[in-house]
Amino acid sequence: MTDSIYDVIIIGGGPGGYTAALYCVRSGLSALVIEKLSAGGQMAETEQVDNYPGAGEGIGGFELAERMREGAERFGARTLYAQAQKADLRANPKRITTDQGERLGRSVVLAMGAYPRMLGLAGEQELRGKGIAYCAACDGMAYRGKTVAVAGGGNSAVADALMLAKLCAKVYLIHRRDTLTASKVYLKALRENGIEILWNSRVTRLLHDGRLTGVELAEVNTDRRSKLACDGLFVAIGRIPDTGLAAGQAATDPSGYLVADETTRTSIPGVFAVGDLRTKPMRQIVTAAADGAVASRFVEEYLVELFNGQP
Amino acid sequence: MEMITVTQENFEKQVLHSGRPVMVDFWAPWCAYCRRIAPAVGQIADEHGERLGVGKINIDEQPALAGQFQVETIPTLMLFREGKAIGEPLTAPSSKAQISSWLQENGAL
Numbered sequence: 001m002t003d004s005i006y007d008v009i010i011i012g013g014g015p016g017g018y019t020a021a022l023y024c025v026r027s028g029l030s031a032l033v034i035e036k037l038s039a040g041g042q043m044a045e046t047e048q049v050d051n052y053p054g055a056g057e058g059i060g061g062f063e064l065a066e067r068m069r070e071g072a073e074r075f076g077a078r079t080l081y082a083q084a085q086k087a088d089l090r091a092n093p094k095r096i097t098t099d100q101g102e103r104l105g106r107s108v109v110l111a112m113g114a115y116p117r118m119l120g121l122a123g124e125q126e127l128r129g130k131g132i133a134y135c136a137a138c139d140g141m142a143y144r145g146k147t148v149a150v151a152g153g154g155n156s157a158v159a160d161a162l163m164l165a166k167l168c169a170k171v172y173l174i175h176r177r178d179t180l181t182a183s184k185v186y187l188k189a190l191r192e193n194g195i196e197i198l199w200n201s202r203v204t205r206l207l208h209d210g211r212l213t214g215v216e217l218a219e220v221n222t223d224r225r226s227k228l229a230c231d232g233l234f235v236a237i238g239r240i241p242d243t244g245l246a247a248g249q250a251a252t253d254p255s256g257y258l259v260a261d262e263t264t265r266t267s268i269p270g271v272f273a274v275g276d277l278r279t280k281p282m283r284q285i286v287t288a289a290a291d292g293a294v295a296s297r298f299v300e301e302y303l304v305e306l307f308n309g310q311p
Numbered sequence: 312m313e314m315i316t317v318t319q320e321n322f323e324k325q326v327l328h329s330g331r332p333v334m335v336d337f338w339a340p341w342c343a344y345c346r347r348i349a350p351a352v353g354q355i356a357d358e359h360g361e362r363l364g365v366g367k368i369n370i371d372e373q374p375a376l377a378g379q380f381q382v383e384t385i386p387t388l389m390l391f392r393e394g395k396a397i398g399e400p401l402t403a404p405s406s407k408a409q410i411s412s413w414l415q416e417n418g419a420l
Binding site: 211 | 408
């Protein structure tokens with residue numbers, strides 16, 4: 001198996017990756033998904049998915065991920081559970097080095113997704129799981145009946161705050177501006193759920209005794225410092241695309257997202273980018289899945305040209 | 312290889328007095344990330360079953376075991392050999408490869 005060349009190697013087994021795999025194998029291509037842990041990526045850590053068409057009463061993110069994997073594998077996609085360490089994307093065939101050896105592919109779909117941005121404060125890493133969290137859906141239950149703060153002002157910060165309000169005694173939203181970046185419809189919901197918004201504030205220090213006990217805040221205009229006691233701080237200040245494998249090879253935008261348009265083609269022939277790591281206006285399960293489907297079409301087109309000796 | 316459901320009652324026999332190293336996965340049903348690592352833990356059990364025992368401890372059902380080993384965050388993996396915990400516990404591994412190399416570093420693989 002190590003010596004065979006796949007038509008397409010897909011790195012990352014989230015909704016974008018497994019949809020690309022499904023569509024590629026159904027077009028008669030051989031496809032290998034390289035996944036470092038288990039199917040689903042960020043989606044697999046979502047308690048309940050309600051905004052994917054067909055989710056009905058809601059479906060667990062992990063369960064949906066496993067179904068996507070099974071669906072792709074039913075038509076012949078294979079999964080290698082391994083950490084991709086290096087990708088030689090300009091080679092022909094393209095060469096992916098993993099902790100389980102090397103795999104070769106005529107084309108590559110990059111689907112590694114994104115991970116949460118950290119505040120960058122002292123103790124943040126050590127306090128992870130001891131008061132610092134990045135996913136309300138994952139860790140919210142541990143703060144039932146407690147006081148928590150959410151840092152951020154975008155849609156995911158607000159969604160986290162609303163979710164936590166159902167569990168926690170008190171929820172603060174710490175936002176560095178005086179208006180929300182999140183959709184306006186959220187403001188009313190925040191008010192109705194008793195969430196207290198601390199405007200023009202940023203977290204400057206994590207207070208702890210081995211566990212988080214509170215945060216130091218600075219008012220952004222005056223730099224006046226204050227302390228807020230809380231048992232948990234949920235950090236929701238955006239995500240970082242996981243594009244290390246393509247670093248120095250494929251073009252990225254200033255935020256690090258792989259530059260690719262609706263065709264999912266990157267700056268390297270035969271290399272495609274799907275899902276959260278691609279430049280795009282909306283990062284959702286459904287848009288990642290759509291990218292995967294679209295990618296299959298251009299993978300196929302690339303392979304036809306490759307066999308005709310064009311690129 | 313079968314996954315051992317570890318409880319207060321069988322902990323001594325299945326983990327401390329096992330003839331081989333045992334990796335224990337502290338988890339809970341409400342922990343989304345625990346679900347994500349479970350397939351990788353299961354694959355490791357399948358691949359290395361002869362040399363390595365693999366057990367799961369549900370911290371909601373076994374709070375005393377979680378307390379005894381000061382498991383404050385899950386998922387946490389611990390390794391036991393010859394009746395003792397060895398090495399540093401591994402919390403929330405990001406990949407199957409990270410679990411494998413942790414087992415190797417601690418001489419279990």
